[in-house]
Amino acid sequence: MKNGKLCIGFIAALALVLAYVACDNNPSGEGHNHDWVLVEDTRATCVSEGINKYVCSLDSSHIDIRYTDINPDNHNPDHISNKNISYPATCSTAGSGYGKCEDCNTPSVSFTIPINPTAHEWYDEQRTVEVSSWQNGYTATVCINNSEHLKNVSNLQWALGSDNLEYELINGNEYRVKLKGYQYNSYIYIYLPIIERVREARIIL
Ligand SMILES: [Zn+2]
Ligand SMILES: [Zn+2]
Ligand SMILES: [Zn+2]
16 A cells, blocks of 8 residues: 555656656647657667657647667668678578678678578479378479479379368358268368469358
């Protein structure tokens, strides 16, 4: 109980301080509580301060600008020269390298290279996968970096779905599924056939 009273007293004091500050920052003296909206959010870099600019939604002449300290580790990746690539980007992983920051003249700063969606690396041999209840069948050239990246796909067969289910496509994007049989004391896995290429189909049991 004592704590509760103390706490309320503290909040009341804080509210008074905030009211005073709001009044003090209000050049037109209209006496409203500012409703600050962040309109500029520039991160600090290795050579410049960050800027957070707020404008009051109730009166756009009320402006509050706050600065954050220079961040010596945030170099602009577009201002790096003498680039050396340590690891090139692939279709699945980002790459990295190092070079000189032209802004702050630090001789060796690291940078990352975004994933390059077209930088595949292909196995020489084609792979054939047999169609099954849960897996599409195909013959294709497979990417070394990601086995889901395929090219030269032929003999594509959509996964068949589980044997003990019946499917009915309704409304163009929903399936009604019926169990043909039921086994007590056992788990069954249900794999849906891909009758059409409908993403996020809803299943009604
Ligand atoms: Zn205001
Ligand atoms: Zn720099
Ligand atoms: Zn790939």
